[in-house]
Amino acid sequence: MARVIGVDSSTQSCKVVVRDVASGELVASGRASHPNGTEVDPAHWWTALNQALEQAGGLEQADAVSVGGQQHGMVVLDTEGRVIRPALLWNDTRSAQAALDLIAEVGAEAFVERTGVLPVASFTATKLRWLRDHEPENAAKVAAVCLPHDWLSWRLRGYGPADESPLGPQLHELVTDRSDASGTAYFSGKSDAYDRELLILALGHDAILPRVLGATESVPGPGFVLAPGAGDNAAAALGLDAHPGDVAVSLGTSGTVFAATDVAVGDATGTVAGFADATGGFLPLVCTLNAARVLDAVAGLLGVNHDELAELALAAEPGAGGAVLVPYFEGERTPNLPDATATFSGLTLASTTRPNLARAAVEGMLCGLAAGVSAVQELGVEAKRILLIGGAAANPAVQTIAGQVFSVPVQVPSPGEYVADGAARQAAWALTGQRPTWPVEMVASPAVDSHPEILANYLAAAARY
């Protein structure tokens, strides 16, 4: 019985699933934590991946492997294959000015035309520009630039610094896929090619970039076939078997709204990023910096766990008695407010209750994403149903309140690791040449209980920024 391994190296942790190729049945899984922080030494991802693989029964059982991972993170390597400095992650906002500089130099419309995206601090190109401007001695050492999933795939195949890996630093063996390449802001999903001029503009010189594999291509690993991997959102779309009409809302460290489409979507305002997907199509996407950790923070404030937070939130009325949380705890990416902080507003003596604060947290997290769903729809993307996934989607209050905040019917797939599952599907596709048709079960369809005043109050509070 052939088996595949799918990996999700996400912001907070590494998750591994082992699946049977024929049935899609989950055979084993593993998980290990990543350190906190917006810059991280990739060595931690490697350690966590090996721990998660060991928990899941080891790499040896796999006929094919694929790695999905957090997008955009800047991993810079020297000629020896060593990581030059800790990776700057997608949620590190220090390159906000670099993003503005690049837009001023290239032009907003030209940037979107060339790459599908308008740079914000999350994208790799802006991090390279920050490196050039703030750490020129490190920038000068850069021989290759890759993303978290590319680096882990390379290490899994046996490449790396000579003293840490059997095959040594063969930088030309780095590979990636279209979905993750499209989050760099120096790749065009429309022409499937890097825009080297933009790379050089950002970093100050040329560098080796991972070879972009097609959706069903693979490269050899030690004892297994390695599929191209993907950015985590594109992998989740594959894991959900998303088709036109499906819009996924993912509530992990980031909050994302994305849809699988056949045609490229460009948005000169920068609200919607025109990424590529993991099947040869496109993945228009809106991303917020503040999602599941908003609930973690407010649960901590109220001294409760996630289930108790849900009970409190569901004890309050829709609209939380006028209390509104605009949850920009980490700054924000959509809207582009990298230096913003969060605010509770609308508090009166009567409304300042624990249930209202809990509900305001859930409403605030979801409203930013409801605005994202509208932005995607405004670009002509069809939204017949919302698929709610990610760590916080398991929360009963999140599910109920999603039915009140979103204007499109919501379905909740059975709890699972859809990024790792998407990677497993990609591995099976590379192995057999057939896209798997494994089923995806829905476990909840929250009642459509529209309360447009929740979003209206939120948008009024957010407009004060």
Ligand SMILES: Nc1ncnc2c1ncn2[C@@H]1O[C@H](COP(=O)(O)OP(=O)(O)O)[C@@H](O)[C@H]1O
């Ligand atoms: N029942 C729950 N209610 C709310 N948040 C939850 C719940 N279960 C997990 N989470 C949160 O979900 C997040 C992890 O989700 P995940 O999708 O794995 O994130 P990432 O992929 O960014 O690492 C954590 O912040 C965790 O506290």
Ligand SMILES: O=C(CO)[C@@H](O)[C@H](O)COP(=O)(O)O
């Ligand atoms: O920056 C984006 C998408 O553009 C994020 O979605 C990252 O890809 C991180 O994802 P999670 O760790 O939240 O899954």
